[in-house]
Structures are given as structure tokens and as C-alpha cells.
Amino acid sequence: MPERNGLRIMLTGATGALGPQLAAELLGSGAVARVDVLVRSTPAASAAERFAHWVASVASLRASGESAVDTARLFLVEGDVGEAGLGLAPDDRRALSRETDVVLHAAADTRFRGPAETQWGVNVEGTRHALEFAAGCPRLAKFVLVSTVCVAGAATGRVTETSADEPPAFINYYEQTKWTAERLALNSGLPVQSARVSIVMGSHATGEVHRMGALHHVLRWYGRGLIPRVPGTAQTTVDLISTETAARFLAKAATDPRAERAIWHVAAGDRATPLGALMELTAEHFGTARRAPRLPVRAAVPGSPADPPPGIVDASAFDRIRRAVAGKGDRVMAQLMESIDSFLPGLLYPRVFDTGRAEAFWGGPLPLEPWQQTLGRVIAFIRAQGRERGFVAEQVGAA
Numbered sequence: 591m592p593e594r595n596g597l598r599i600m601l602t603g604a605t606g607a608l609g610p611q612l613a614a615e616l617l618g619s620g621a622v623a624r625v626d627v628l629v630r631s632t633p634a635a636s637a638a639e640r641f642a643h644w645v646a647s648v649a650s651l652r653a654s655g656e657s658a659v660d661t662a663r664l665f666l667v668e669g670d671v672g673e674a675g676l677g678l679a680p681d682d683r684r685a686l687s688r689e690t691d692v693v694l695h696a697a698a699d700t701r702f703r704g705p706a707e708t709q710w711g712v713n714v715e716g717t718r719h720a721l722e723f724a725a726g727c728p729r730l731a732k733f734v735l736v737s738t739v740c741v742a743g744a745a746t747g748r749v750t751e752t753s754a755d756e757p758p759a760f761i762n763y764y765e766q767t768k769w770t771a772e773r774l775a776l777n778s779g780l781p782v783q784s785a786r787v788s789i790v791m792g793s794h795a796t797g798e799v800h801r802m803g804a805l806h807h808v809l810r811w812y813g814r815g816l817i818p819r820v821p822g823t824a825q826t827t828v829d830l831i832s833t834e835t836a837a838r839f840l841a842k843a844a845t846d847p848r849a850e851r852a853i854w855h856v857a858a859g860d861r862a863t864p865l866g867a868l869m870e871l872t873a874e875h876f877g878t879a880r881r882a883p884r885l886p887v888r889a890a891v892p893g894s895p896a897d898p899p900p901g902i903v904d905a906s907a908f909d910r911i912r913r914a915v916a917g918k919g920d921r922v923m924a925q926l927m928e929s930i931d932s933f934l935p936g937l938l939y940p941r942v943f944d945t946g947r948a949e950a951f952w953g954g955p956l957p958l959e960p961w962q963q964t965l966g967r968v969i970a971f972i973r974a975q976g977r978e979r980g981f982v983a984e985q986v987g988a989a
Contacts (some may be wrong), residue, residue, distance in 0.1 A: 797967025
């Protein structure tokens, strides 16, 4: 095959939370000749309209090397991971497959309360369709799967960068579909590398959140005093990273010549945020700080004896709060509790995500910014974007 000046990458899920920064990092790496971006049409906008809007957001960013982003190397491929053959005409699919070096599969339905049929169709069948496409690429160097640390389900303790044949217990259906998708990829026989990304707060540089998720709604609700207590333990940490950290790692994974099978935790790991410190700082930024002793900002060790900080309750206490809210007949508050019920219970399972293999691949500690700074900027962005009146009623169905 003729040599080319740079890789040709096929990217799915570009319009998701990581997409713009990921594209900027790919283009700024100096290793990429072209990125073919799979975008589907929606009832609200055509694929071309969505792509044009997305390219504009990419153009406003900078890569980690502070280089300008050359968006002329971004090309629209109108298709859909939920459809066989990625929704491409056979001739178009064959032409694209002949030129693709790397498939970077980031498409996913990340809503913890998303419809089961949709989540299976996007997360599992969408991964299957992307793998089938990759299998037909004669130049394929690797298939990089953007997975999630949520595949650990209800595991506690130290979670390793490995995969088991049997599934863990899951907290929600989203976790199950992502675990199934990862197993599908790892068993495909292709050169698959799975990057399990942690909870992404938003941009460290600007606080911008490209797509709001469960974390952002919970921050807003807790900051406004709408969540009276949070379930957890004294050992619970919340693993948070910035958009830049995730995008930089994924761009390196896609462009690095090493293609051996791998699983990485793109996570804070031992530097994860203590739950009590996260709660306190959130309250301070919303101007609703509780009158409680200041909590030390330190990494908690799962299994160490300690009492939960103020505002953190165990599973039975949180269940009583849930029942009390339901008994009051407040429809909005009941919807809010139902919405967060698929996210917050995960805090009852204290664990640390091992990052040894990710750090070995990266060449040292992962590039984490101070979480306090990132969180402060993200909260400022959330407050600027949201309308105070009617926010809860509008958002409870979207978490």
C-alpha cells in the first residue's frame, strides 16, 4: 500500500461530550492526515448542519500543544452507528474502509436513565457495526474503543485494568450495555484498545461542558439545596477528570503506533476526589455552604475506618429520604429523586481505579489538572447556562 503523510482516522461519536476537544487533539498531534467524522441526521437538523456546527466548535479550541486547529482535515461521513453497515451505501463504505487506518469509536448513549432499547442499539449494536466496518479495513492498525469505568458496576476496592468473562453486578442498564460492548470488542479478534474513561467534569481551561450529564445535574441540584443528603461512605471518592485529560489520552491512543490489545483506566485513580470535599466545594460555589467543619482534601483509602462527613448518609438512610419525598406527593421532587437514583447509589461502592497500565502507556502520571479549579469553572459555566426558574422541571427528564 502506498505510504501517506499521516493517519486517516474514522471517528464516531464526535458530537458527544468529548468530541470537539478530541478532534482538536487529533488534528494538533501532527500524526493525522484526515479525520472522517460519522454524523447522523436528526429530526431537528441534517447531518451536514450538525457537522458544520460541530466544526465551528472545534475551530474555537486549541490542542495541548497550543497549535491552531486545521479543520480542513475534518470530513463529513453521513451515517449512523445504529444501522447495519453504519448506514452507508455499499460503495461508500468500501471506499472509506480502503483508506481507514484507525477506527476511534466514541459513539454511545451515556444517559443513565436512557431507554433500554436505545442504549442497547447504540452501545452494543453500534459497537458491533463499528467492529464489522473495522474488520473490512485492509489498512487497519487498531480499533480504539472509548469505554467507561462504569463497566466495573458495583465493584469495590481496587479495580484493575483487566476484563473478566463474567459480568459484575450492575447499578444501571447503561453499565451493562457498556460492559457488553467492551466484551464484544475484546473478543472480536481485532487489535482493540479499550480506554475506560472516568467521569468528565468539563473543560479545565474554560469550564465549558459540551453536553450536560448526570454529574452536572447533581451538582446543580445539590448546590441549590434540592438534594438533602448524598449516599456514600467515609471512604467514598469520586473519580473526576477534565475534558482535556480524556481527549489527550484518546488522541495518543489513536495515533501511537503500539497496537497490542490493551485496557486502560483514563482516570484520577489514587488522586480521586473525596466525596465530602466535593460536596463542600460545590456548596461553596453555589453560595450554600453548610455550617460544618471544613473537610480535609485528601485521598480516602477504601476500607479505612472513619465516620462519614456531614451530609453523607448510608443506603438505608438515603432510602428513607427517597420514601419521604415520594410520600409528600411533590411530582417535581419525586422526578428529581428518580432521576438521580441511577447515579448517586454508585457512591455507596468505594473503589479506586488502578491506572498503572494507562500511566505506562502515557509514559508517566496522567495529566490531571487540580480538580478544585476545574470544578469551579464548570460550576460557573453551569450557572451561566441554566435558567434559575424552571431548571429542575426542565432537566429531570434529561439526566
